[in-house]
Amino acid sequence: xxxxxxxxxxxxxxxxxxxxxxxxxxxxxxxxxxxxxxxxxxxxxxxxxxxxxxxxxxxxxxxxxxxxxxxxxxxxxxxxxxxxxxxxxxxxxxxxxxxxxxxxxxxxxxxxxxxxxxxxxxxxxxxxxxxxxxxxxxxxxxxxxxxxxxxxxxxxxxxxxxxxxxxxxxxxxxxxxxxxxxxxxxxxxxxxxxxxxxxxx
Numbered sequence: 001x002x003x004x005x006x007x008x009x010x011x012x013x014x015x016x017x018x019x020x021x022x023x024x025x026x027x028x029x030x031x032x033x034x035x036x037x038x039x040x041x042x043x044x045x046x047x048x049x050x051x052x053x054x055x056x057x058x059x060x061x062x063x064x065x066x067x068x069x070x071x072x073x074x075x076x077x078x079x080x081x082x083x084x085x086x087x088x089x090x091x092x093x094x095x096x097x098x099x100x101x102x103x104x105x106x107x108x109x110x111x112x113x114x115x116x117x118x119x120x121x122x123x124x125x126x127x128x129x130x131x132x133x134x135x136x137x138x139x140x141x142x143x144x145x146x147x148x149x150x151x152x153x154x155x156x157x158x159x160x161x162x163x164x165x166x167x168x169x170x171x172x173x174x175x176x177x178x179x180x181x182x183x184x185x186x187x188x189x190x191x192x193x194x195x196x197x198x199x200x201x
Contacts, residue, residue, distance in 0.1 A: 030105065030106055030107055030108070031083070031106050031108065032083045032084070032106075033081055033082065033083040034079070034081070034082060034083065034106060035079065035080075035081040035082075036079065039053070039054035039055040039056065040053070040054070040055040040056075040108065040109055040110075040111055040194060041053070041054050041055075041106060041107065041108050041109070042054075042106075042107045042109065042195065042196055043082070043088050043100075043103050043105070043106055043107075044064065044103070044104050044105040044106075044107070045064075045088055045100055045101030045102055045103055045104060046101055046102050046104050047101050047102055048063075048065075048101050049063070049064040049065045049101070050062065050063060050064055050100060050101055051063075051064050051195075051196075052088060052090075052100050052101075053129075053193070053194075053195045053196070054076065054079070054090075055111075055193050055194055055195075056193060057075055057076060058073060058074070058075055058076065058191075058193055059072075059073070059074055059075075059076045059090055059092075059098075060072070060073050060129050060193055060195060061073075061100065062139070062195075067139075067145070068145070068156060070137070070147035070149075070154050070156075071129060071137065071139060071147075073129065073131060073137060073193070074092050074093075075092060075093045076090050076091065076092060076093075077091050077092060077093050077095070078090070078091045079091070082103050083103060083106060084103050084104055084105060084106065085102065085103065086102065086103055087099060087101070087102055087103075088100040088101055088102070088103050107196075109194070109196055109197050111194045112126060112194065112197075114167070114168065114192075115128060115130075115140065115164045115167035115192060116164060116165070116166055116167050116168060117163070117164065117165075118163070118164045119162065119163045119164075120142065120161060120162055120163070120178075123140075123141070123142065124197055125196060125197040126194070126195075126196060126197040127139060127140065127141050127194075127195040127196040127197065128140040128192055128193065128194055128195055129192075129193040129195055130167060130173060130186075130187075130189060130191075130192050130193075131189075131190045131191040131192075131193070132173070132186070132187035132188055132189060132190055133187070133188045133189075133190045134148075134187065134188070135148070135149055136148040136149070136187055138173075138186060138187075139195070140164070143158050143159060143160055143161070144158070144159040144161055144175065144186070145157075145158050146158075146159070146186060146187070159175060159177070159184060159186070160177060160178050161175040161176065161177060161178065162175075162176050162177060162178040163175070163176040164176075165183055167189055167192060168189060168192075169189050169190060169191055169192065170188075170189065171188070171189060172185045172186070172187065172188055172189070173185070173186040173187055173188075173189050174186070
């Protein structure tokens with residue numbers, strides 16, 4: 001804890017009020033317990049190692065050890081009270097309980113601006129999940145990974161990008177490649193879900 005506070009500029013000479021403000025900020029950013037599905041918050045879990053994001057009533061489950069694996073996305077109805085060292089159990093709309101591992105860290109994040117107009121240089125640590133109307137989905141990070149389900153097989157495409165030209169529900173997601181080549185259409189957007197962080201815009 002002391003190392004974390006020092007990293008945020010707190011030293012033995014820091015006034016109590018200032019140190020308390022930093023601690024309050026840490027507790028807001030990394031709460032000890034949560035008991036609702038409102039989000040936006042990402043739970044890092046072990047056994048298995050996953051990143052589980054709760055945002056806008058949705059749950060997005062990503063593998064922390066295999067980023068090339070297609071994330072699962074579903075609507076949540078409730079969550080058991082949880083925090084570091086406790087199991088993460090979320091119930092979906094059909095009443096099915098999903099046991100998603102043991103929480104090692106909870107991280108709140110702010111929802112940034114819309115993806116349209118974002119450049120890769122502004123991305124920072126932000127990540128988004130984009131759902132397309134034909135059932136495929138993408139994770140936007142330093143590269144854009146797109147997964148498409150074909151019966152029992154999952155296809156994956158990876159795009160390098162410089163700018164996101166369009167990415168609003170009801171329109172095609174279009175990206176500008178870093179090479180200056182013609183724009184690429186990825187798919188018709190159904191929903192955009194933030195996963196981590198905020199961009200630098």
